[in-house]
Amino acid sequence: MLIALSLLTPLALVLALGLAGLLRPLTKFTIRRRLTLFAPLAVVPAVLLALLGNPGSATAALEVPWMLFGAHFAVDLYARPLLLIAALLYGAALLAISWIKLRDAERGSSALSAFLLLSFTGNIGTYLAADAASFYLGFALMSFSAAGLVIHYRTPAARRATRVYLVMSVLSETAILAALILVASGGGFLLTDAPAAAGTAHTGLIQGLLFFGFGVKAGTVPLHVWLPLAHPAAPPAASAVLSGAMVKAGLIGWLRFLPEGETAGAVLLTLALIGAFAAVLVGVVQHDPKVILAYSTISQMGFITALVAVGLLVPELRGATSAAAVIYAVHHGLAKGALFLGVPVVKHYARGRTGILVLLGMLGAGLAVAGAPLTSGAFGKYVSKEAVSGIEVLGVGLDQLLPLVATGSTLLLLRFAAVISSADRDPRRRADGELLSWLGVCAAGIVVPWVIGARWITDPVQDEGVAVPSWDPGTLWDATWPILLGIILAAMVWVAARRGLLPGRLTSQEAPVVQPGDLLLAEESLLRRVGSGGGAALDAAHGFTGSAAGRWSDRWSAAAQRGRRGVSWAEARLGGWESTGLVLVVLLTGVVLATMLLLGGNS
Amino acid sequence: MNAPMSLTLFCLGAVVLIPLLASALSVLLGSAARRVLGVLTSAAVLGLSAPILVRVTSGETLELALGGFESPLGITLRADGLSALFLAMTAIVGAVVSCYAAARPAATGKRLVAQTVEPATVTDGDHRAALTEDAPAAWRTGHAGFWPLWLGCWSGLNAVFVSGDLFNTYVGLELVGLTAVALVALGGREAWAAALRYLFIAVLGSLLFLIGVALIYSVTGTLDIIDSGEAITQLAAQGDADLAAVVLALCLISLGLALKVALVPLHGWLIPAHSSAPSAVSPLLSALVIKAALFVLLRAWLWVAGPLPELEILAWVLAGMGTAAILLGSVMALRQSRLKPLIAYSTVAQVGYWFLLLPLLLDPETSALEGQPGTTLEEGAVLAGALSGTVALALGHGLAKASLFLSAGHLKDLYSTDEITELRGAGRAHPMLVMSMGLSAVGLIGLPLSLGFSGKWLLATSAVAAGHYWILVVLVAGTLFSAAYLLKAVAPLLVMSEDDQTALTLPQAQNHPGASDRTLTGKAQLAPFLLGLLTVLTGFLGVWLTGVLEVGAPW
Amino acid sequence: MMLASSTGALGALVEAGLLGVELTQVQWYLLLGTAVAVIGMVRMLLTRDLVARLIALNVTGIGSLMIILALAARSAESADPAGSGPGIDPVLSALVITGLVITVAFTGLGAVLIRRIEGFPVTGRRDDPESGGPAQDPEAEQ
């Protein structure tokens, strides 16, 4: 019942917002304003579901026989934590855009909250779905309502971002549809037995399709190009949700459907690592704080994808790596959400009384993302290192490589801090929804990962809470050396920049050396070339068939014309009086003679 | 003989004689009275033919010796399935056209009237009083002479359909021919030449027919259709030398009738005659007059000659001419720019369908089908199927063509032109008329739910059963062509406005003599619509028609 | 006139026995009748002048009626070979009479039409106001 409630309340609210459009303009505006105020409450049922619905219990399963092909919903080990952070993030985002004074509210905020509610439903739909069709329903609803979020400001950049996002999400949707049909027809309609079914037939094909489909959403290289474009274009609340919750849908898709496979695991691992490190290089040179955060998301998602890849490589470790991935996702969701929500908060509240609070919060979130000790980041990294201990990649232990990602993220965060500190301020006097929601997310960021890690994620192998890092010096040092390395590198770069040693292009203020969405230009031109080439070829083929048909019909009508002329010539001949007579006489004699001969013949 | 029997026999006799009597009577009356008499007679004939049809459908052939004289000298009237059907169709079409002519006297032709002098009383037949030299002659619409001629023609038709012996058929044919020529002549200046040409053809045809009948009489010693049929079958059984004379007679009769029915190489006279005839006359010509010749041909081929194998060559020649008719008629119809010649050519084309069955009659039990497990048409049915198909086609054509010619004539009278391009958009002013042209087009093309479709279906199934696949091809080609030229005739009428929405301007309508006439003209449009509706509704009568044809069938 | 000469020539040929064909009287008349009918038909079908065509029509009519009479005689002859007088089958003779009546009727109608078409030659030329074309151009009747 709780599942139904958590899915339906946001939808009901969206419906109400839509129907309000029918009323007279004045009442329409007031009703919509009041509805957006209630919007954040729509997430409450989902939060309750996450808290109360421990997997396997009555509230955690729902079967709707008449929906789609018999819809099943269930809260399971992985879904519960992700559900919680999604609910929290969406709640905070809705809070951020609605509980503020009318004067500060953005133009068309009700449309924004409507799209947020829709993507929230889609998002938790993907987590809760227990059968392929409802999963796809949730996924499609989420990705297409996200387009509404990205386009919100209607700026040219937003338009371009939406176009790119739409094209990529349509491609990913179709790939996922094909994969799901393959899995379902292999017997994996219910998600519990999907990976097994996917393993039976067309495994390679299914893996490829799933990589492509969910890779777009999870921002793995080379499919990540839409992320750096979409985040700056979307309103901050939306981009918080985009990188906090939506990107995780890609992760849950892989966890649900991916069958084992060494080659697939290896490919995914390499892509993940490339993503993790390359994103840092490109992110560092950006000027827009949200773009930097976007690249940080790409690198963090690289980290999580690496975990999933390991799960594929070594099936025994699948349970542990998946659990680690989920915990890390939880941590990253909240921390990244806090950072994104923080961008406007810094802009409005950095001065004056709330300044310290803002500084503390941002610092805390930054450290968590970097994985400093005592933060949820450290916890996440520790659990992941435990899960992947012993895996070798090109001779280097994976558990050595992962901390380097932390250094990368420290570099990015320092760059972010530098850029955000120099950003212009537009102070607001009284605290409003924006600040509150940001604070909420920061608090959740600190508390929730630990709670989830300890109690909710029972390691399927040891069947008890995942090991909580004890603060002995060994683990402390493991957590801190990557950060120190990062700080040292940053200092060196800073000194070089001070001395003017760095090439001018790198530090030029206006256009960053690498446009956001770096590979995009290459991919766009590739796509455009393929499209135009294919189009030209098809048009040529069409032209050819058209002319052939034209020639054939000309021949046909020429023949018909000749036939008609011949007939009318004959008609002219026959029309005359003498000719009828002549014909009659000829016919008469001919027939008579013929019958006489015939009769003569046989009688 | 019990009462009802004598009543239907009375109807049998009356159906021939009453129109003749009315024709004679109408000569004495004024033009208004003639219209009333005309309508009354048509109602009477309709009433008389109903009991005949009922009696025949219940399964017995009616025989009546006029005046009690027995067969060699006396006239015996015989009505079997075939004649009952043709009688009924003629009654329906005749009645509707008569009402139309009564409602719109202007449709009955043009008369030459001296300007000043009151129109001279019309003497019998067509001899006009000599006109005074100086007063310039002017053409007036409406010709009172229409009624006597048409009623005479009607009685001739009925005589042909119910006559029991060949000689009476000849007399009937002549009466029809004579009155038809005169009816064409009512159409004014350009109709006279066509009428004269029609006259020569009619006389030539009937002379050939007469020689044929005489030959048959000399061989069989009897003029009665049934007796001569039996005599000939005996002759064929003995393989008598006289069979040559019979075959020669059949050749002469078939060619004579082909002339009268305007089968392709001999169709020259039909186009000018039917298109220049007045708008009330051309439906009668196309729908009824040529059907008389077809009826006699069917009688000769099936009842008299009985399918003699020796007629093989003649059958194939006629079938060839029929196929040529379908193709040539349709192509020429496609090339016409005026409505009435187009419809006339369509008649020439449709005539071709009625001759396709002849080769089928000669060898119905070809071996082509022995091997098929599921052959549904057993051997005897091929003949029945072919005949009912042809009769259905002929009757369907009668109804549809009458409606089409009425509508075309109506438009020609109103706008004094039947150029298709000038009549563009006539549909807007006369929706009922275009609707009836559409319905008759459905009947002529042979789309389902029309007698034409059932006819084509029956002919096709029996042809395929007898292995004559070429008929299927001809039928399909014919249907496609007829669809093409009928679409060419009807489509322009539907045009509402030019592409750039400018309204269409119709040629200025003829000024009508009186307002009262306007309502009548409006009413008159009901006639073609009724006939069009009938073509479609009779689509359901396929089974009933085959049943009726069984009555008095030769096999 | 041309007609008479051709029948005469044929008769002479037969008398002379040139044809060497022994004809009974009936077959002779049959042959004669067919000849007249064929000549009439050819003449009718090939001339342009209407009146000549009408006359040719009558000649064909007479020819065909002669054939029928010959047939009547033949069947009467076969009925009672040794019959007393020139027996003619009554039915066929009735047929001939009706044929004659009908041909006369048609000729009458034809004459009226020809006179109409050739535009009352007795009362002088009359340009027909309504139809516009010259009334009596010979091609009209094609």
Next chain:
Amino acid sequence: MVTWLEQIPGELLPAIPLVMVLLSLTAAVAIFPLPENSVKLRAGINLTAAATKVLLIIALVPAVVADGARPEFSAPFLPGIDLVLRVDPLALFFAGLSSLLWLLTTIYALGYLRGSKNKSRFFGFFSLCVTATVGISFSGNLITFLVFYELLTVVTYPLVAHWGTPASLRAARIYLRYALGGGLAVLIGVVWLSMYVGPVDFAEGGAEGVTELVASNPVPALLIFVLLVGGLGVKAALFPLHGWLPLAMVAPAPVSALLHAVAVVKAGVFGIVRVLHDVFGVEAAAELGVLTPLLVLAAFTILYGSYQALRQQEIKKRLAYSTISQVSYVVLGVAMVNVLATTGGIVHLVHQGIMKVTLFFCAGLFAEVIRAHTVSQLRGAGRRMPLTSAAFTVGAFGMIGLPPTAGFISKWQLGTGALASEHPWVLWVLVGSSLLNAAYFLPVVYALWFADPEDVDPETLASGDAASDAADPLRVREPKSLLVPALITAGLTLFVGIAASLAFAPLQVARFIAEGVLG
């Protein structure tokens, strides 16, 4: 209300098919002579006829689907062959679709044609067309099917030529030429078959006698099949025979909505399904080896239709080509001989009808209210006509096959069916075609919602302004009688999409039919 319908006594059932056919016939006969200005009466007759027809269908559903009744009515037509009207689940399926959409389209047409001339003629032929469609769906043997099939051709000609401009007449003429050609091919096939087998009654596993015919002499059987499917293919707009459909878009919107999305095109496909299932039977067709070429042809039509739609700039032309490709889904599904694919094919018959009608309604609305005929003129229409654009978006998502809509259900069924059959490559045809659909529908949706009205060329902007209300300067008043049917069908698309496994939902009925045929 439904319980009352169930009490219709058993023996009345056989009368229902005849009543259904005669209902719209009498409506037509009543409407034709009506003068132009009697709008109320004409609307009354139309709506009552349509409503009663839908009610009768609802009454029939439990009887036919649940307890397997087969009400039948037959009348003698030709010697040895009767006109038979029989209701079986497939017939009910198609008749239900056409009568429901007839009701909605009538409401739409009443609003759409308010200003135009000769409405009586339009509505007369409109109800005749539905008579033909219901006749086609209820026909019990091949002859009755042929009669109503030809009737449909004749009756739709004046509808296509309704505006009476030379362009619409030319389009109607081409349509007639195609349809008559097709009709003749079917006639020859029917004659030839019935000569071999006698009256061809539709029976579950194929008409009796046909299987022996296929066994004894396959060549004529193959020729007959080609003739029948070729003739029906004309109306089903299969690849080489689809030329008439885009041209017929010149007709008024309700005509292109009902005819080219539901009646005419579906009649062709329905015919093919009948021939495949109830005349030849699937085993005999497989034995003849015709299924794979048919499958290839359908697949090619799907891709060709979508490709052509991509190249069209006019909305209605784009929808026409999308109809061509969507209708071949049904043929695709039926040609793959397994329960899943056949269910997908048959259910797409209804789903595509509902979705395509929504799109045509919206196209008509756009053309009528803001004179937008091409995609570029639609920019920013979302702000000015929000409800129509919402309906259009639902329809477009349905065409692409996105989940909440009915299109997803049929695409999912066809996909799983393709993998279960021995032609797994069909899945890639489906994937390719959904990509192409997205390629030509998403730009329209994007233009509707996200393109700014400002960059709309001024004259369409100006034309919309006149009727806009005060508050939102750009909002345009959408006429109710045109909008309500569009919203109802859009809602229907969503409802059928989500509640696909409801008791008598199209998916269940389609599965019931497929199981009946393939066992």
